[in-house]
Amino acid sequence: MPEAHYPEIRALNLFAEMAEANFLALLRGAYVQNFPPQIELIGEGEPSDFLHVVLSGSIDLFSRWNDRETSLATVRPVSTFILAATIKNAPYLMSARTLEKSRIVLIPSKDVRAIFDADSNFARAIVTELAQCYRSVIKAQKDLKLRTSLERLANYLLRQQKHTGGGATFELDFEKRRLASVLSMTPENLSRAFKGLKPYGVTVDGTTIAIADRADLEHFAKPNPLIDDVTS
Amino acid sequence: MPEAHYPEIRALNLFAEMAEANFLALLRGAYVQNFPPQIELIGEGEPSDFLHVVLSGSIDLFSRWNDRETSLATVRPVSTFILAATIKNAPYLMSARTLEKSRIVLIPSKDVRAIFDADSNFARAIVTELAQCYRSVIKAQKDLKLRTSLERLANYLLRQQKHTGGGATFELDFEKRRLASVLSMTPENLSRAFKGLKPYGVTVDGTTIAIADRADLEHFAKPNPLIDDVTS
DNA sequence: GTCTCCGCTTGATCTAGATCAAGTCTTTTG
DNA sequence: CAAAAGACTTGATCTAGATCAAGCGGAGAC
Incomplete structure (x- = not known):
């Protein structure tokens, strides 16, 4: 992927504190892709092969069941999504589609897991990010139920x-x-x-x-x- | 706290892989308490001073807003609750009360954070646990919306x-x-x-x-x- | 420009679920 | 044991929100 994108990814909390060498190693296997609007990037139930980073555009995270559909969240630049599935090496729980023309970085999940093991600053950042995500969903749950x-x-x-x-x-x-x-x-x-x-x-x-x-x-x-x- | 409880706590995924010395250090500051039924252990908005472990009994995690109240989850032995708040050093998002007579271990949050920094096996376990919690809430959200x-x-x-x-x-x-x-x-x-x-x-x-x-x-x-x- | 499509609005109805009000049954308490 | 409290059920009613069915109006196609 073009090095021009490195700084904005590096600026994310998730990647800010990790060792430079690990950061570079992580992005070595990554690539950038442009998607038109209304493309389904991910289907729920699929294996979580990549951690995604939205550089531009916007992404709808949604879910379907029994012919019904609901939006669960919207991801805007610059941030990551489906970190939990990547870490757990478990299937995606939500589907994702572009809402507009979007530029996405795809980082292989196995690289994320490997560097998580090797870089304790990265591990710490992941914990903080996951805790943040968890708390956001709890808030959404309260909003909905109360x-x-x-x-x-x-x-x-x-x-x-x-x-x-x-x-x-x-x-x-x-x-x-x-x-x-x-x-x-x-x-x-x-x-x-x-x-x-x-x-x-x-x-x-x-x-x-x-x-x-x-x-x-x-x-x-x-x-x-x-x-x-x-x-x- | 009595050492009799050590094995069952140690058996939790969260604590299973950490170094023995760190495990002991963590529990050194901890204490066990017995609570009667219907006691509010925690109020949402309070600072998260302790990570809680339920040894026996059961706990209702709930939330109130504008005179309404809803149960968000039930915690049964042996497991922990409010890990995310502890890690983020942020206020509790949910209140907790005993449903029956319950025995709870209270581990000071600052100790958890300190040992998280020192023990990478513990850090990894925390990540797994948080990812698990996150995914559980997403499932609950889908259940509710769909x-x-x-x-x-x-x-x-x-x-x-x-x-x-x-x-x-x-x-x-x-x-x-x-x-x-x-x-x-x-x-x-x-x-x-x-x-x-x-x-x-x-x-x-x-x-x-x-x-x-x-x-x-x-x-x-x-x-x-x-x-x-x-x-x- | 006009036409067509699509997102949005508006109104009329319908339905799932909430609320209110008794009543029954079980458990606790004196 | 009797009384009282509390959990659960059942029925009657009410209401928030869903669904159905037209219209409206702006943006893109031709």
Whole structure:
């Protein structure tokens, strides 16, 4: 793979502290690939041959069962996905598809496991990353089990506002139909849910959201750091 | 703590491969405590001062938000809980309470982190354990987002039957009200759901379940290893 | 430009599941 | 033993959200 990508991969927490020699060894077996939109990169149940790193574009992690389908997460640059399957050498639990044109680094899983054994800084970083992933899913689980769909949307909007810098107006970073799936609701209901937040000062114009008074919306949404804080 | 407990703790995957000296150092700062039923051991949001190991009894991990409450998991002997919070030195995301009289080992989190740094076998075991935990929650998430409550109950029964040895008749290991919460439904609905499974050969007598024809129930439940396999 | 497709909205209905309200049965307690 | 509490069940009702069925409107194709 082109060395031009090395710095941005190296900058990831996962790779930042490992020995240079090990980093180079890891990337020696890796390669970069460009994918068009809507390509299924990974199917759940397949063996986990590669650790993936998204350099550009975005990836939808989803799952199917009995003709139903749900989005579980979205991966944006620059970050890795399916680390747990790689480490455990177990089948993928989720499928992955590109949402747009995306550039992906594929690192052979066996190399990751080998260097994990050899580099304790890398091992430590993996532990931190996995713990982080685990906690994120627990938060998602709480969001889903404790809140109604209207509350989930309200809190999503508050998180997204914060994430985009806190301005009164901001953009959704999802297609609405996928946001619906992420929030575990139908597109129709999402549409109605936006209307349901109007009394709390939320207005929608395409993918642009305006929040008139954050405090007002918070009063309804009751955001909680143990569910809504992305870090920690 | 009494050395009598050492072997059963040592037998856990998490501690099996670490150096003896480190194992002893870890337990030197640990202590065992007995708790009566219904004691809240941990409140979400508190700092994670101890890694917990359940020696006997059982523990409910749950969460509260806005006057609602949900069970997220049950911990049974012998295993650990809240490893991720310990490792990240971050607040607990879940509360924990004893369901019955329970004996718990408390290992100071700072010791766990120190020995994690010093013992690469221990580090590796932690990674495996965290990856396992992560994958379990993903499975739970899929169960919740892709299935109806009746399907969740049917698959739970199939898992439980397998877990107890596969006999046509077996015991629930939950109080029904808590099973309801774990399956994200109300006790009333659980009661009705059991009736709803009668056409598939499920009969209930107290906490004793009988499955007349496993194939018949499977035909309805459509169990999937990527959701229902406890290991892998 | 017009046409077509597709994502989104809106309204009308339907359904799974929640809630409310008794009642039964078992277990605990005095 | 009787009383009381608590778990579970059952029925009646209510509600959030899903589904079905049109429309609307913007973006790309020709």
